[in-house]
Amino acid sequence: MAPQKPTTGEARTASPAAGGRQVWRRLLARRAARTAGLVIVLLTLIAVAAPLLSALEGQDPTSYHNDLLDSAAGGVPTGTLGGVSAEHWLGVEPGTGRDVFSRLVHGAQISLLVAVGATFVQVTIGVLLGLAAALGSRLLDQLIGNTTEVMLALPSLVFAISLMAVVPSDFPRPLLLTLVIGLLGWAGTSRVVRAQTLSLRQLDYVAAARLGGASRWRIARRELLPSLAAPVITYAMVLLPTNVISEAGLSFLGVGVKPPTSSWGQMLSGATTWFRADPMYVLLPSALLFATVLAFTVLGDAVRTELDPRAASRLRVGTADDTAAGTTGPATERTAEEASA
Amino acid sequence: MTRFLLRKALGMLGVLLALSLVIYAVFYIAPGDPAQLACGEKCSPAQVLQVRERLGLDAPVYLQYAHFLQGLVAGRDFSAGTGLLHCPAPCLGVSYRSGEQVTDMITARLPVTASLALGAMVLWLVLGVGTGLLSALRRGRLSERLLTGLTLAGSSVPVFVIGLVLLIVLCAQLQWLPFPSYVPLTEDPQQWFWGLLLPWVSLALIESAKYARLTRASMLEILADDHIRTFRAYGVSERQLVTRHALRGALTPVIALTAIDLGTMFGSAVLTETLFGLPGLGKLLVTSVGLIDLPTVVGLVLVTGFFVVLANVIADVLYAVTDRRVVLT
Numbered sequence: 001m002a003p004q005k006p007t008t009g010e011a012r013t014a015s016p017a018a019g020g021r022q023v024w025r026r027l028l029a030r031r032a033a034r035t036a037g038l039v040i041v042l043l044t045l046i047a048v049a050a051p052l053l054s055a056l057e058g059q060d061p062t063s064y065h066n067d068l069l070d071s072a073a074g075g076v077p078t079g080t081l082g083g084v085s086a087e088h089w090l091g092v093e094p095g096t097g098r099d100v101f102s103r104l105v106h107g108a109q110i111s112l113l114v115a116v117g118a119t120f121v122q123v124t125i126g127v128l129l130g131l132a133a134a135l136g137s138r139l140l141d142q143l144i145g146n147t148t149e150v151m152l153a154l155p156s157l158v159f160a161i162s163l164m165a166v167v168p169s170d171f172p173r174p175l176l177l178t179l180v181i182g183l184l185g186w187a188g189t190s191r192v193v194r195a196q197t198l199s200l201r202q203l204d205y206v207a208a209a210r211l212g213g214a215s216r217w218r219i220a221r222r223e224l225l226p227s228l229a230a231p232v233i234t235y236a237m238v239l240l241p242t243n244v245i246s247e248a249g250l251s252f253l254g255v256g257v258k259p260p261t262s263s264w265g266q267m268l269s270g271a272t273t274w275f276r277a278d279p280m281y282v283l284l285p286s287a288l289l290f291a292t293v294l295a296f297t298v299l300g301d302a303v304r305t306e307l308d309p310r311a312a313s314r315l316r317v318g319t320a321d322d323t324a325a326g327t328t329g330p331a332t333e334r335t336a337e338e339a340s341a
Numbered sequence: 342m343t344r345f346l347l348r349k350a351l352g353m354l355g356v357l358l359a360l361s362l363v364i365y366a367v368f369y370i371a372p373g374d375p376a377q378l379a380c381g382e383k384c385s386p387a388q389v390l391q392v393r394e395r396l397g398l399d400a401p402v403y404l405q406y407a408h409f410l411q412g413l414v415a416g417r418d419f420s421a422g423t424g425l426l427h428c429p430a431p432c433l434g435v436s437y438r439s440g441e442q443v444t445d446m447i448t449a450r451l452p453v454t455a456s457l458a459l460g461a462m463v464l465w466l467v468l469g470v471g472t473g474l475l476s477a478l479r480r481g482r483l484s485e486r487l488l489t490g491l492t493l494a495g496s497s498v499p500v501f502v503i504g505l506v507l508l509i510v511l512c513a514q515l516q517w518l519p520f521p522s523y524v525p526l527t528e529d530p531q532q533w534f535w536g537l538l539l540p541w542v543s544l545a546l547i548e549s550a551k552y553a554r555l556t557r558a559s560m561l562e563i564l565a566d567d568h569i570r571t572f573r574a575y576g577v578s579e580r581q582l583v584t585r586h587a588l589r590g591a592l593t594p595v596i597a598l599t600a601i602d603l604g605t606m607f608g609s610a611v612l613t614e615t616l617f618g619l620p621g622l623g624k625l626l627v628t629s630v631g632l633i634d635l636p637t638v639v640g641l642v643l644v645t646g647f648f649v650v651l652a653n654v655i656a657d658v659l660y661a662v663t664d665r666r667v668v669l670t
Contacts, residue, residue, distance in 0.1 A: 155645040157608035294497035
């Protein structure tokens with residue numbers, strides 16, 4: 001079974017098929033993980049079916065409805081709860097009158113797509129560089145190690161804000177977000193992969209493969225990658241919710257996706273203006289954001305416990321808690337060093 | 342110890358240098374002519390040329406970077422209209438927009454961000470370590486599950502979401518708290534406190550669950566340790582056991598994490614300050630980025646990078662000071 005890139009919440013190990021299936025079964029047996037998985041599946045369905053759902057409502061996320069706004073009150077929607085009606089299920093956006101329901105479901109697309117895409121970029125770069133550092137020459141290892149060090153010292157949100165502002169606005173924003181978040185967040189993965197590879201390389205079966213005349217590339221692909229799948233998937237599951245938050249944060253600050261495109265963070269960027277007059281408009285994207293991140297975090301926690309019992313027990317005795325950290329910073333650095341020691 | 346510090350300081354310098362190089366390169370390829378931006382919309386080409394010369398933007402980029410480094414170490418002079426503008430030693434340049442010195446702009450706003458970060462830290466340590474210790478000493482399945490749940494929930498809320506919800510509930514609906522604002526501590530301590538209370542609470546709620554979990558785990562680990570068992574066998578009272586012997590070891594990882602979190606606090610500060618409209622470094626960054634004000638952005642990134650790196654070194658040192666098993670090399 002070929003190693004698979006962890007792009008979805010689905011946990012598969014490439015080690016013996018039975019192991020993968022077993023982990024999968026054990027995950028399903030956990031109530032919290034099952035619920036979280038269900039929420040994620042539901043959100044994915046909503047994101048995929050966004051145009052359909054909007055059509056069902058009979059609205060689209062971009063057209064203005066000025067007639068539904070109270071211009072005397074500064075553009076607050078008329079009617080209860082932010083203008084909820086049979087036509088506009090969750091009301092309209094204050095100031096523009098765009099349909100909130102359509103914007104929310106279309107926002108799900110951006111939030112999920114960017115988070116998953118960024119995780120994919122982070123993991124790919126992290127695995128490649130980590131492998132290269134562990135298997136390559138001393139010089140290469142040092143070069144990659146130093147780069148990783150700088151990347152970890154980088155105040156990533158600050159840097160991301162600067163990058164997002166610098167790139168011309170005709171570059172597609174969701175893609176830019178994916179790249180910026182992805183390119184700034186691979187350092188943790190690369191450290192974990194390097195440490196893991198170094199300890200795996202000492203094992204007899206790898207030595208046997210080397211003695212059998214396998215090339216470095218073949219060893220990396222056939223012997224090392226499958227065993228790396230578990231820690232990498234675990235790490236990816238930690239990165240996913242952080243990336244959802246990063247996207248929302250950047251869009252909230254006004255440097256991420258820009259109107260008419262909507263994301264939950266983008267919808268919240270108007271929050272400071274409207275939270276008093278129209279709290280409903282602020283609370284809806286907040287609730288969705290919270291539910292999404294919580295679901296990913298709970299699932300990630302469960303996946304970690306199942307895939308890497310040792311890491312989980314280390315976490316319980318508490319030397320480094322890297323799930324809760326907002327940034328993939330020094331906490332993970334320490335864990336990686338412990339692993340390599 | 343001295344050798345360790347020296348080595349760390351050198352490493353810090355290297356990282357900061359790399360950081361400044363990267364951010365300089367990124368902004369150099371940025372679209373938009375800084376001279377035009379500095380001069381304003383209505384400038385004639387001749388005026389733009391003049392501004393470019395005055396700001397040293399006509400030099401090749403590596404020279405500009407060299408000048409920047411020189412200013413950082415030794416200060417530099419800018420010709421400003423009639424006379425010379427002297428920018429003393431840690432000189433981060435002059436804002437293209439306002440013509441102010443970046444170093445001054447940053448030091449003027451530092452107290453706001455420092456108030457925000459330090460106040461939040463006090464609150465999250467009290468909340469987090471308190472509940473962590475309590476649940477470690479009164480062990481039970483319920484408290485563990487509750488803590489785990491709270492940690493997960495805490496790490497799942499972006500700070501601007503929890504801030505918004507608190508703003509709506511506590512300020513707008515119930516009117517228990519005033520709307521956040523910043524009044525310098527030296528001016529009116531009471532207003533300073535009330536104005537920052539909500540931002541502190543928002544940040545602390547997110548962080549404290551993590552600390553509670555960490556405190557609980559490390560306290561339990563220490564209490565199960567051999568030396569504590571020996572003390573207990575010798576008849577040391579449970580109370581003394583905890584306060585005199587276990588606490589020190591249990592708090593070591595907490596202290597280290599605090600240092601690191603303070604260093605990275607700036608990221609959350611950008612969001613918090615934007616949400617609550619506090620005039621700190623984060624707000625300055627968002628405004629300067631919008632204006633493509635290169636010197637200010639470079640300065641801010643460098644200063645925040647400095648704090649992150651410094652925090653890491655401090656965390657390492659604190660580890661060694663509080664935990665004698667750690668040897669610094």
